[in-house]
Amino acid sequence: MMNVSVRMDNETKKEFEKFCKDVGLSISSAFNLFAKKVIREHRIPFDISNEDPFYSEENQKLLESRISDMKNGINCSEHDLIEEWYEKNMAWPSMGRLFKSSKW
Numbered sequence: 001m002m003n004v005s006v007r008m009d010n011e012t013k014k015e016f017e018k019f020c021k022d023v024g025l026s027i028s029s030a031f032n033l034f035a036k037k038v039i040r041e042h043r044i045p046f047d048i049s050n051e052d053p054f055y056s057e058e059n060q061k062l063l064e065s066r067i068s069d070m071k072n073g074i075n076c077s078e079h080d081l082i083e084e085w086y087e088k089n090m091a092w093p094s095m096g097r098l099f100k101s102s103k104w
Contacts, residue, residue, distance in 0.1 A: 004031070
């Protein structure tokens with residue numbers, strides 16, 4: 001038997017310990033299950049991806065275009081960029097529309 005050391009931040013460790021306890025495993029058993037599954041399947045047993053919508057090709061082109069507009073003095077501010085991104089990706093209404101529609 002051999003010892004393996006894993007580094008992770010404290011919060012992740014706490015959450016992982018809680019999960020393992022909830023399903024009746026020790027951290028050591030969970031890592032052993034993971035290692036055996038990797039060996040058996042010859043792959044990482046879950047998808048690894050960087051599909052954050054912020055980094056999508058479409059969004060990067062939009063950001064480059066808007067930054068170019070800002071540098072050239074075309075009507076755009078940092079706040080417009082942020083609101084536009086949130087409306088598109090998070091389905092949140094813009095703060096401007098919220099304040100315009102309120103009866104303050």
